[in-house]
Amino acid sequence: MPVTRLADGRPVWHRRTTRAEWLVWLGWLAVVAFTVFCWRVMTENTIWSYVWDAPTQAADIGSRMFPPRWSYLPNILKPLWDTLNIATLGTLLAVIISVPVAFLAARNTSPSRLLRPLALLVIVSSRSINAIIWALLLVAILGPGVLAGILAIAFRSIGFIGKLLYEAIEEIDEKQVEAIRATGATSPQMLAWAITPQIMPAFAGITIFRWDINIRESTILGLVGAGGIGLNLESSLNTLAWPQVTLILLVVLATVVVSEWVSAKVRHAII
Numbered sequence: 001m002p003v004t005r006l007a008d009g010r011p012v013w014h015r016r017t018t019r020a021e022w023l024v025w026l027g028w029l030a031v032v033a034f035t036v037f038c039w040r041v042m043t044e045n046t047i048w049s050y051v052w053d054a055p056t057q058a059a060d061i062g063s064r065m066f067p068p069r070w071s072y073l074p075n076i077l078k079p080l081w082d083t084l085n086i087a088t089l090g091t092l093l094a095v096i097i098s099v100p101v102a103f104l105a106a107r108n109t110s111p112s113r114l115l116r117p118l119a120l121l122v123i124v125s126s127r128s129i130n131a132i133i134w135a136l137l138l139v140a141i142l143g144p145g146v147l148a149g150i151l152a153i154a155f156r157s158i159g160f161i162g163k164l165l166y167e168a169i170e171e172i173d174e175k176q177v178e179a180i181r182a183t184g185a186t187s188p189q190m191l192a193w194a195i196t197p198q199i200m201p202a203f204a205g206i207t208i209f210r211w212d213i214n215i216r217e218s219t220i221l222g223l224v225g226a227g228g229i230g231l232n233l234e235s236s237l238n239t240l241a242w243p244q245v246t247l248i249l250l251v252v253l254a255t256v257v258v259s260e261w262v263s264a265k266v267r268h269a270i271i
Contacts, residue, residue, distance in 0.1 A: 064243070065242040065243060065245060066246060067246075068246040068247040069243035072243075072244045072247050073247060073251075075232065076251060079222070079227075079232050080251060082146050082149075083215075083222075083229045083255070084218075085146065085150075086146055086221065086226075086228050087153060087211060087214035088211065088214075089153075089154075090149070090150045090151070090157060090218070091154075091157055091207065091210055091214050094153070094154040094155075094156075094157035094160075094210070095161060098157070098159075098161040099161075099203075101119050101158065101162045102119075102169060103169065103191075104118070105119035105120050105123060105162060106167075107170055108169065108174070109191075109195065119166075122159075122162070123162040126155055126158040126160075128159075129155070129156070130156065131153060131156040132223075134151070134155045134156055135148060135152035135224045135225075138226070139226055144226065144227070145225075145227050146226075147227075148221075148225070148227065149222075149226035149228055153221070157210050157214060160213075161206055161207065164206045165199065169195065172195055172198040172199065173198060176194050176198065177195065180193050181194075204266075204267070208263045208266050208267050211263065212260060215256060215259040216256055219255070219256075222234060229248060229251070232248055233245065233248045233249075236248060
């Protein structure tokens, strides 16, 4: 029901007109009809006998996954180390590339109207393609291995870091920049003494946060041949070695938990 307020702020309720009531009901009917249509399209090729049997299959696989095969742990330590290297080196490479891109994309630091759209295009292109797709392309170009995983993480992270960083640059206090400019400082000096100190906390937080995300993403890049623990996960799934799958999932979970704790402590120490 529509509400208006009197001069003293008291609400006054008005009943909808008959036409408004019909429009509301027709709107809800259209939403329901569209939902039913989407459901029919999505389930058109669904084999419902598999769906009804899914709980039984899940219980069967779950019974095979326990206990974990702890003897397999030495075999995944090196792939786990590769996964951490993929995330760390990929994040570092992304930072090196995204920092100049962010300064070119920010309105208050971009030196040219031509360079800013190009920088924004780089950011949007990076954010539009998932890390798995980057990995598929790079594995096809470079072959399987850790290098493809590092570059996939880097190319995906450039857009994330660049976007958040250029927004932080645009939100700086311009009064500090004007104060440094008033002393006769050059552009590099203003960048070093007026802009960089203001964005360093945000930059540190963005970098650590992205590294934490990349730890998660790098664990699955091996599924497409980009190195890391994902290769062991894929081989275990293909051979139906469910106890090994359980162990790998537990190791991945522990790694993510530790990385989350480390990133939280570092962000707290810096910010």
